[in-house]
Amino acid sequence: MDKPTAAVLMDGAFPIGAELEDWIALLKPRVMSLVVFTGAIGVLLAPGHLNPVLAITAVLCIAAGAGASGAINMWYDRDIDAIMRRTAGRPIPAGRMAPGSALGFGVVLACASVLMMAIATNLVAAGGLALSICFYVFIYTMWLKRRTPQNIVIGGAAGAFPPVIGWAAVTGTVDLVPLLMFAIIFFWTPPHFWSMSLYASEDYGRAGVPMLPVVSGPRITRAWVLAYTLALVPVAISPWAVGFVGIDYLILALILSAMFVYHALRVLMDGQGPGGTSLTNNAPARKAFRFSLMHLFLLFAALALCRLVG
Template sequence: MTAIDNHAMLGADEHIRPSEANARDFFELLKPRVMSLVVFTAFAGLLLAPGTINPVLGFIAILCVAVGAGASGALNMWYDADIDAVMTRTARRPIPSGRIQPNEALAFGLTLSTFSVAILGLAINWFAAGLLAFTIFFYAVVYTMWLKRSTPQNIVIGGASGAFPPMIGWACVTGGVSLDSVILFLIIFLWTPAHFWALALFKMRDYGSVGIPMMPNVAGERSTKHQIVAYAVATAVVGVAPTMTGLVGWAYGIFAALLGAIFVLCSISVWRMADGDEKMVPAKRMFAYSVFYLFAIFSGLIASHYGAVFSAFAGALS
C-alpha cells in the first residue's frame, strides 16, 4: 500500500468513524518534544535581549510561542498523515492510528495558529507576532508542503523554522532583531542538518519507503557524512560567536568551544562509520548528543549572561 493510498483511506475514514481523541491525543498532536526545544530557545532569546519585560507579559509571550509551535506540529501531522502511516517511527501518531481525524487536526492547528499570533500581537508587539506567523507558515507550508517532498535540501532550508524562536523571544523584548539575535538563529540553523541527517542515516529505510528525498537516500551515505562534518564544524564556530560580540563572557566561550569540539568529534565518528553499517551506533550517538548540545549551549548563554548581571549588581553594592 502506498502513501497516497493511505492518505485516501484516512480521508474516507474521517467521514465514517467517530473521533476517539482525548486530551492526551491532542497534546501529542502538538509535538511536545519539539515544542520543548522551541520554548526553551525562545525563552533564552527573551532573557538575553537587552531591556526588560514584565514577567506576566514574558509568560504570555512564551506561552504564545509554545502554542504557535504546537500549531505548526498539528498542521505538519495533518498534511503528513499519509507518510506517517507508512513509517515505523510515526505510525502510532494520532492521525494515522485513527485516534484523531484529519479534519479535526487541521481545525485544531489553524485555530491555535490564529490565537497564538493574535494574542502575541495584542499583548506584546506586532513585530514579534509577525515573526511567529512567518515561522508557522514556513514550517507548515514552505517546509512540510513543499520542501520536504521535493528536495534533499529540505531540512537545510526548512530548518529556519526551528531557528526563529530565539529571535521571536528577542523581538518580544526589543521590538526588533539585532546581530546577536541573528547569531542565536544561526546556531540552530547550522545545527539542524547535522542533527537531523544523523537521524536520517539510521532511518533511511523509513524515508525511502515513502519517497521522501532525504540526503542519505538521494546523495548517498558518504556524501551525507561529509556534509554532517561540515555543518558540525560551522555550528561549533558559530556557537562561540556570542562571546565575540560581547553578548556573554569568555567563560561561555570556553564552555561552547568544548561542547563544539565534542560535536565535531561525534561527526567525525559518523564520517568514519562504514557505509551500510546496520547498527549505526555513531549516528545514533551523534543524534543524542546533538540534542544535549543545543540545550547545553543555550543554558550556557543564559547562565553566562545572568552571571555577568549578578556580578555587576554585586559590584555596585560593594
C-alpha cells in the same frame, strides 16, 4: 463501536475517540520543548524589561505556535506517516483522530497564538511568530520536504525563529544577537536531523521522502554531518566574538563544539570498515543525534548563564 472507527466517523468533525494524549501528541511536545527553551532564552537575554506575566505569555505563544505547526504538519503528512514505522502510531494514521480535526485544531491554535502575541507584546514578535509558522507549514512541509534533499537545510530555518521572537517580544526589534542565536540553530539543524535520518533512511525511502541518505547515500550524508558540525563551531562562538558574553562562554562553547565534532567524526568513520569495505550499525549516528539535543540545550544555557552572571 471501537475507538479507531469512532475517531474517523467524519473527516472534518471532532473525533469521538480522540483522547487528551492524542491532542498533545499533535503538538509534537518533544520538538516543542527545545523551541520553548530557546524562545525563553531570547526573552531572558533581551535588554529592557517585560512584565513577568507578559513574558510567560510570550513563551506560551511561541509554544502554541510551534504546536500548531506540528498539528498542521501531521495533517498534511498523514499519508507518509502511515507508511513510516516511527510515525505510524501518530493519532491520524493510527485512526484515533480525523484529519480535519487536526487541521482545524492547528489553524485555530496558530491564529490564536499570533493574535495573543500581538496583544501581549508587539507586532514585531507577532509577525515573527506568524512567519515561523508559515515557513514551517508552507515552505518546509508542503514545498521542500517531498521535493529536495536540502529540505531540512532550508526548512530548518523555521525552528531557528524562537529566540528572535522572544527577543522581539521584549524589545520590539530584531538585533544582531538574536540573529546569531538564529544562526546557531540554523547550522545545528542539519547535523542533528541528518544523524537521525541515517538510521531512519529505510523509512524515508519507503515513504518516498528524498532525505539526503536516500538520494545521495549514507556516505555522503556522513560527510555532510561533519561539514555542518565544523561550520557550526565559529557560529557557536559568535556571541563571544561580538562581545555579548565573556571568555567563560567561549570556553564552554569550544568544549561543547569539540564534543559535537567528535561525534560527527564517529559518524563519518562508522561507514568505513577494514580495507575500505562498508560497515555500519548506525550506533554513532544515534549517539550523535542524542548528543546534538544536549549540545543545543547546554549551549543556550551557557549563553544565558554567562551573560547574566557576567
